Amino acid sequence: MRRLRSSFILATTAVILAACGGDGATDDSARNTASEGAGGQVVNYTAPTELATLDTTLMTDINSSNYISHAIEGLLKINADGKPVPAIAAEAGTVSEDGLTYTYKLRDDAVWSNGEPVTANDFVFAWQRLVDPEAGASYAYLAETIKNANEIMAGEMDPAELGVIAVSDTEIKIELTQPTPYFESLLAFSAFFPQNEAFVTEKGDKYGTSSENILANGPFTIENWDGTGLTWDLVKNEDYYAADEVQLEEVNVQVIKETSTVVNLFQQGSVDNAQVTGELVKQLATDPNVVVQKKARTAYIEFNHDNVYLQNAKLREAIGLVINRDELVDSVIGDGSTAIGGFLPADFVSNPTTGEDFAAEAGSYLEYDVERAQTLWAEAKAELGVEEITFSLVGDDDEKNKKISQYIQGQIQNNLEGISVELRNVPKKNRLELANQDEFDLLQTGWGADFADAINYMDLLYSTSAYNEGQYANAEFDALIDSSKTTNANNPEARWADLMAAHKLIMEDAAIIPLYQEAETQLRNPNLKGIIFNSVGNEFDLSRAYIEE
Known part of the structure; x- marks a missing residue:
């Protein structure tokens, strides 16, 4: 098994040295050869970010x-x-x-x-x-x-x-x-x-x-992760109670953050999946191996409300209004993600009476409007007594998030004269630590639903929530959330009204800036079958997957 890991890393090194040539089409014969060459039921999988912890108590990502x-x-x-x-x-x-x-x-x-x-x-x-x-x-x-x-x-x-x-x-x-x-x-x-x-x-x-x-105690054991490294393996657990249902012997995982590199690896037959973003999505649009997975996940900008300047609602709203979300998803990200005008993703939860989707019923906020943003910024400067402000924007260091950070920086600096944005893109593990320590002004973050209920998102901005890194505090919002959990817990219609009102309040207060609902475009080995994908909770399950030989 360790021989497979060595071969994988050597293949990765070789492809990184190669140019990103070709027309983007994937050679199916290479895919078959890769699977067979790996030794049967072995998958070479890629991940966009490193592991932060394996402790389920301390896990946050x-x-x-x-x-x-x-x-x-x-x-x-x-x-x-x-x-x-x-x-x-x-x-x-x-x-x-x-x-x-x-x-x-x-x-x-x-x-x-x-x-x-x-x-x-x-x-x-x-x-x-x-x-x-x-x-x-x-x-x-x-x-x-x-x-x-x-x-x-x-x-x-x-x-x-x-x-x-x-x-x-x-x-x-x-x-x-x-x-x-x-x-x-x-x-x-x-x-x-x-x-x-x-x-x-x-x-x-x-x-x-x-x-x-x-x-x-599950279908695989995790092997060869040293706590900081960019590789690890899932190895079939022979003592698993349903081991006879697990066909994959091993999944070799490699963190690769550069899109062109991982696409090259896929096209060479060295890996069985490749996350694709930006221009490469368009180039590979006709590739038969492309799959798109829509997620119940919202990407957003969180403000540090301990920052005296960001306590000004007009300034927060101005920042939100200069970000063109349609341009962001179409021209910068380009992976199938869609612009979003609220905190909750579409097709997640529905009105218990009418069946209307929460996101549709809630409506859209902070629509792109540079003129209004500049008016609000002028008013905020007068209220704050400043002409210039510098903010830090903290985000992940993978290629996709770097591009998003740069776009946001440009939109703010080009449209709100006097505001400077300093980018700090770091490995995800470090970004989570910076967030926990409140060492940011603007935080490029996101939330994927753990379970199908609106409270899973709304709880994030409750004043005492551990996930409220920006320290947002609004007594009226807290009261609505409390009501949804107590007084109206057994009244679906009243509970829905509480959550809808709470959402309206935080969006009108520009508590956060919604960016997009995440989708993931991947190239995937057509011989890799049986993966279970979930829009809520853990995103994928390889325990019953297999290589069709």
């Missing part, structure tokens, strides 16, 4: 979540129809009539990669760690409807008092404080995956920092 979900399974998983179904749970759970108690029986053939059985205590331990304020888990808020979770997160109760009980090694009971319609979708998300208590305790701060410091 979708790329890390995508890969850890191949190594660890929770009680439930998302199937090809986008529905949560049993995984480590042996069967569908039972739910009390009042919707407050969930009970699950666990499989008796699920084991960790160290040979120990997966038990109910592994879930209890992981969820207690999730809500423990000392852990600092950004996803802790997802557990807020579990009994005593809020009190634990506030430091008022011990994590051991969380409403999750190991009835036995193979039975778990979960007590909620209020009905939560999307709760089973949460159980399929990586933040709620189990952890082996003895192993985590032994590893301490090293847990999840490399492939040697993680245990698997």
Whole structure:
């Protein structure tokens, strides 16, 4: 298996040295040869960014979540129809009539990669760690409807008092404080995956920092990741309870951030997928190997509201108005992503009464208007008593995000005289750290839905949310979110009205700048079959994929 990794890296080096020639068409014979040459059921896969962590408690980014979900399974998983179904749970759970108690029986053939059985205590331990304020888990808020979770997160109760009980090694009971319609979708998300208590305790701060410091109970183990490197492998886990359904022996993953490089590798038959952006999307439009995946993911600019200048709503709105989102998606990104005028993506959630899509009903805000932006900027300068301001814009360092950063910089500087934007494009792991430390003025970020409910987005701007890196605070917005979770939690129409009003408030306040709804264009080996793609939660599942020979 290690020979395959060496061959892959040598092929990568060779292609990087080659020019990006040809007409963009892919040689199908090269694709077949690549698959056969790799040794059967082995895939050479590419990723746009590095892994940040393998610790499901501390995980904050979708790329890390995508890969850890191949190594660890929770009680439930998302199937090809986008529905949560049993995984480590042996069967569908039972739910009390009042919707407050969930009970699950666990499989008796699920084991960790160290040979120990997966038990109910592994879930209890992981969820207690999730809500423990000392852990600092950004996803802790997802557990807020579990009994005593809020009190634990506030430091008022011990994590051991969380409403999750190991009835036995193979039975778990979960007590909620209020009905939560999307709760089973949460159980399929990586933040709620189990952890082996003895192993985590032994590893301490090293847990999840490399492939040697993680245990698997899923279809693959993660190998050969040193914590910072740009390569890792998914290796078939022979001890997985459904190992006979897993056909891929190994997935060699290489982070490649330059579009031309990864396309070259694909055309040479060295990799089985290539993410395509910009002009190359147009050049490859007729390639039969092109696939486009639309995501429930919004890219947006987050303001640091601790910055005294950015506390001025007119300045925030002016910045939003000079970004031409149609030009951004058509001329800069060009990967099938679409312009978006609100916080929530299209085709995500619908009005429970009318069926109208949230994004359509909410309408569009911050439409491109340079003249109005300049008027607002003049008024903001008078209110702030300044003529010139310099802002930092922090974003990822892959080719796509660099281009977006440059476009935003140009639009602001060319249309709002006196504002300078300094770009700081860094590896994603570093961008996440800078965001957590509030070391930015403007943050180029995004959010992909973890579960299908509008609250998954609206919670991000709640004043005390761990994901509210910009420290946005609006008491009226918080009250609407609270109402949707309590007073109107069991009234779908009233709850929808709360969330719609909250969305209107943040958009009129220019709390963030929506940019686009993400889509991903890839070249994909036509012999690679059986990948499950999800618009919500973890984006792809290779556990039942295979190479057609």
